[in-house]
Amino acid sequence: MKKSNKLIIVLLLILTGAVAFAAVAAEIIYQTSGLSELKLTRSEDDMRWVSTTLQNYELYRDFESEMDSLYLVESRVNRQSPLDAEGITGTAQWTVRSGARLENSLWNRSEQATRLFVDHSWGLVISSLGGCCAQIDGYRAFNIKTGKLILSYNDFSYDDAMEIPYVLSVPNSPLEPRFIGVISGDSTRDLDFVDPVAGTNAAALIKYASRDSAIFQKLQMDILVAPGWGISVLDAKLEKDPAVLDSGKIEISRSVATLWNIDKQTDPMKIEGVRLVLVVNAGNGDKTIKIPVRKDRLSLEAAEIPEGVHIRVL
Known part of the structure; x- marks a missing residue:
């Protein structure tokens, strides 16, 4: 067999393997999507306002149990704040899913909040409500698996949040x-x-x-x-x-x-x-x-x- 024919066969084998790998890697286990947006508006009293909608997805992996469990936090946070003054308001809605294919909706919640995030070290969903002027953000920590409110608190670290x-x-x-x-x-x-x-x-x-x-x-x-x-x-x-x-x-x-x-x-x-x-x-x-x-x-x-x-x- 000529060297050129051998080279063609080798390339075909490599390409075939790559296509097969891509086919396996392309299996979609779970998929979702959402819309984030920003609006800058002016009110009747000539105040400019910034309104944002933030759609987010955060995957938490539980290494504590014997099985490798996944938890997905799907969240939507709406925030409004004046551009030329202090203060912020907002609402948050979120759902936590789990299962081999994230097929199980475990719990959901809606409340006044201006931020939402997952703490991966301790398995917490944390919501935060900002305010105005001298107010301190109020945090709530939830058990990511059960949705139970563990406790609320403020952050007094100041310079190092x-x-x-x-x-x-x-x-x-x-x-x-x-x-x-x-x-x-x-x-x-x-x-x-x-x-x-x-x-x-x-x-x-x-x-x-x-x-x-x-x-x-x-x-x-x-x-x-x-x-x-x-x-x-x-x-x-x-x-x-x-x-x-x-x-x-x-x-x-x-x-x-x-x-x-x-x-x-x-x-x-x-x-x-x-x-x-x-x-x-x-x-x-x-x-x-x-x-x-x-x-x-x-x-x-x-x-x-x-x-x-x-x-x-x-």
Whole structure:
């Protein structure tokens, strides 16, 4: 056989294989589409407005279960904001699908929100509602598998936005992660305070929850306010609790505490070793509050609460 004929045969085999591979790779398991748009308008009072519709699709892959499970979040967010002033409003609608071919619609939701995103580290769908001026975005974290609202919170990292609640994770353990959230009076939503202690004003809600919604704890912090002052939550963070054995082994990175002090532990009552630290000012100087996690709960009995601050379990 001539060399040219051999070359033709080899090329045909390569092309045939490429076509066969393309045919296999082209199988569509699931497909959807949507429209995104932007409108710039002028109102009767000569204000210019920007309106956007954002259609998005985000695929979450669950590596925690024995099977490789996929979850698709199909979302549509409508936002309106003035071009020459502060403020934003919006609504979000989304559906979560799963299954080998994403054939199962698991849950859906519609609410006031200006952003929606998936946190792939902890399996969360997070909605955020922006506002105006001094308001702080209010976040809600949902379990991506069940649609259950885990907790709401604000982000107090300021310069380095985290956008997820504080997380307590037990390594090499089947225990669900725990989340801590703080809501201040500046939040755009979920200001479900009760009447404050006499002579004080409501300052913050502090929440502790598990991802499976089996645990939920809510505290309210009230504070004495000086005449002419408002309340400011200046800082919120996690730190190691020196009163707990082996807490030095804990790793805290941004908002996530990995509890190496209880590595492989399966008893939730052993979850401890960190504390939530809040710095609040209402005109009487900075007040630093430290609330440790003990036996899988925020412990007021072991908390450091300065004069003029009252905290209670709701």
